[in-house]
Amino acid sequence: MDVTAYLDRIGAAPAASLHDLHRAHLTTVPFENLDIHRDERISLDPDDLFDKIVRRRRGGFCYELNGLFALLLEQLGHTVTRVAARVYGDDGRLGPPFDHLALIVDGDRLADVGFGDHSTYPLSVTDRTVQDDPGGRFLVEETADGDLRVLRDGRPAYLIETRPRELRDFAATCWYQQTSPASHFTRGTVCTLLxxxxxxxxxxxxxxxxxxxxxxxxxxxxxxxxxxxxxxxxxxxxxx
The missing domain is CATH 2.20.25 (N-terminal domain of TfIIb)
Known part of the structure; x- marks a missing residue:
């Protein structure tokens, strides 16, 4: 991967901290699902992700944005664990397994540039107190099953299963999100940027x-x- 081109895309320096890389990504690469409504299938191949997000200066949804961001962070020397999460709907119910891809970086930081409107900066996954962020007041709590529930302003956002995953593990749900009438991504277009x-x-x-x-x-x-x-x-x- 051309790290220099990626850093240029998000306007960040090679020595930028995870804190600054996270915000830079959110303010330059939109969360968007436009390809789904243009009948263009989404590929999780790293070369295709780089071409879309960096060369063609597009955005994407969680599998694309966090999928490529993970590769950048690894190239910059960070350790990255890809984790599956299930998103809470407005009715409080959890979405399907592999509903969302998030990243745990350097063992402690929850990085997520692919959730749309979420935290501006990485969150600690070990801190059980409220974490203030420009995006809201966040709390990461451990469940009885050892999962991590992330709350924003008192409302559950998603539930993380901390077992390490590979990007290919998300392929089936990525296909579901693009094709199922039950997926909120197929119901309308959205494009949003911090x-x-x-x-x-x-x-x-x-x-x-x-x-x-x-x-x-x-x-x-x-x-x-x-x-x-x-x-x-x-x-x-x-x-x-």
Missing amino acids: TGDGRITISGKTLIRTVAGSRTETVLDGQEALRDAYREHFGISLGG
């Missing part, structure tokens, strides 16, 4: 800006306006 003062999101045809806690919504009128917004706010060119 900004210096908030977040910018396109959900369906609605442009959502959050600045210092204040939210505004603008309906994008027509496909041309939608394409222009993707290009302006995320650097994504989808063509005609």
Whole structure:
């Protein structure tokens, strides 16, 4: 992997800390599921991930973003454990196994650049007290089964199984997320990016800006306006 090109993509220096790499990634590489709705199948092959995210300057969802970020961190000398997580829905129910890919870095830090709206910086997986982050107040608690439950502002976000995994272990659920009517990724498009003062999101045809806690919504009128917004706010060119 061309580490220099990847670092240029996220605007980070080779000596950047995990703390700074994490935030740099979140502010430059969007969380997005656009390919699913363009009938373009997602590949977890490392070369394909690098081509999409670095060369073509696109984003992706958890398997893509955390999958490639793990390789960058390893190239920079970090130890990375890929772990499977199940995401809590709005109804409090857990999603399927391998629902989410997260990373435990250097034995203690939970790195996650592929969850959309989550922590700005890595969290400690051994600290059982509340961890304050620009993204909210996070708590990592151990369950009776030895799993790790991550809570944000008092609400469960996801449940981590700490057994080490390989990226290929997520292939079946990645396919499910792209194809199943039960997957929330097939129900509508989303593209979102952390900004210096908030977040910018396109959900369906609605442009959502959050600045210092204040939210505004603008309906994008027509496909041309939608394409222009993707290009302006995320650097994504989808063509005609």
